[in-house]
Amino acid sequence: MEPWIEPAIRLGFPLALLAVTYFIGSTVERRHQHNLRQRELRSRNLPALTFATPPADWRIEDSALVTGSVVISIDYFKRFLAGLRGLFGGRIASYESLLDRARREALLRLKESAFEGGYRAVVNVRLETSRLASSTRRGEGTSGVEVLAFGTALKLPRV
Amino acid sequence: MKFEPRLPRDDVNVSRTHPLRETAQLVAGVTLLTGAFVVAAFLAVELGVRFLPASWEQRIFSGWTEGLDEADARTEPVQDLVNRLAAHWPENPYDLRVVILEDETPNAFAAPGGSILVTSGLLDAAESENELAFVLSHEVGHFRGRDHLRALGRGLVLQVAVQTAIASSAANLPALITDLASRSFGREQEQSADAFGLGLVQAEYGHVSGAENFFERLPDARADFGDELGAWFATHPVTEGRIEELADLTRRNGWQDEAPLRPLHLSP
Numbered sequence: 001m002e003p004w005i006e007p008a009i010r011l012g013f014p015l016a017l018l019a020v021t022y023f024i025g026s027t028v029e030r031r032h033q034h035n036l037r038q039r040e041l042r043s044r045n046l047p048a049l050t051f052a053t054p055p056a057d058w059r060i061e062d063s064a065l066v067t068g069s070v071v072i073s074i075d076y077f078k079r080f081l082a083g084l085r086g087l088f089g090g091r092i093a094s095y096e097s098l099l100d101r102a103r104r105e106a107l108l109r110l111k112e113s114a115f116e117g118g119y120r121a122v123v124n125v126r127l128e129t130s131r132l133a134s135s136t137r138r139g140e141g142t143s144g145v146e147v148l149a150f151g152t153a154l155k156l157p158r159v
Numbered sequence: 160m161k162f163e164p165r166l167p168r169d170d171v172n173v174s175r176t177h178p179l180r181e182t183a184q185l186v187a188g189v190t191l192l193t194g195a196f197v198v199a200a201f202l203a204v205e206l207g208v209r210f211l212p213a214s215w216e217q218r219i220f221s222g223w224t225e226g227l228d229e230a231d232a233r234t235e236p237v238q239d240l241v242n243r244l245a246a247h248w249p250e251n252p253y254d255l256r257v258v259i260l261e262d263e264t265p266n267a268f269a270a271p272g273g274s275i276l277v278t279s280g281l282l283d284a285a286e287s288e289n290e291l292a293f294v295l296s297h298e299v300g301h302f303r304g305r306d307h308l309r310a311l312g313r314g315l316v317l318q319v320a321v322q323t324a325i326a327s328s329a330a331n332l333p334a335l336i337t338d339l340a341s342r343s344f345g346r347e348q349e350q351s352a353d354a355f356g357l358g359l360v361q362a363e364y365g366h367v368s369g370a371e372n373f374f375e376r377l378p379d380a381r382a383d384f385g386d387e388l389g390a391w392f393a394t395h396p397v398t399e400g401r402i403e404e405l406a407d408l409t410r411r412n413g414w415q416d417e418a419p420l421r422p423l424h425l426s427p
Binding site: 040077080087091096103104 | 162164165167169172173174176178179182185186
């Protein structure tokens, strides 16, 4: 075996993986953002608000707890980029877009679940994030993040 | 209260830097920082190599090879051979000590503190005293160039630098980069150690016949042992060029290279 083959494989494989995960990751991200925008347009008439109590003039017929949850994982490229960023500090832009998508997706699922139940509004909306520990490194790493949106869905009479 | 349906803004919580641009900036930054650190640290190593007296070195690294010694019966004859060869280097500040390692791979190292580590595989493979003498003289040459200290220092620097810089990335680059660097920076030092070693062999035997036999035989050995010999080739690249270099040196100095070889007697 030529002496350069082994280092070429050892260097080439991670680089190829970076390139592939970058292209897959960015395509998925672009599509998801487009999809989010469409669904946000469709669901914009159903208000999801942070009030703990609904306004006094709302005549509430029924209420229920609704949730929307999403579990996400970072890809190889984003992890690499975040690792580099960890040396200098600053905004981890590769995670920002990911978590932004997760929050919007969780809120949309909450709204969609409320809409399917025949509710017209959701109040007292809260967002929570929890880390899923990695099983491969004795719980030290992060294998994913869950974003959970929950709130009180209200049935209102048609106006 | 009035409710006006509005779209949520999707541009507040996300930085609009292109990921590839960010990667390029960060990689450039890491490379620059690491490069600057490595250059500075190599300079420091070079200073240490120049100005650290051999007696200090021996004190610092005494005990470095302790426990490695396998009490091989062949230690004494090899030590005798080293002493005879090193006698042709009058300025030798080292108290050279031979340590035989139980290892099938033919190899020899110059270790900090004046220890010459020789594997049992090398002794098994040696067919004449002359070729063993050249390998040992070559290692003595590393002591003259203080390559062992330089290698140790640079190895440490690279390991620290690369591990710090890329520890967080998922790719397994650290080992690879240190590996490549330690392979490449030895070449010039190897050549100079070769030349010095050949001089010692000439001084001892009056000819250099048989000195390069190891190099000539090793390519065949590689076919037999496969990767076993990988280590030796990594740090002591045997190239056509290297054997030619030796022949050239012999010609230029008018040294004799056709002479009967002395058989190797290592068993007590």
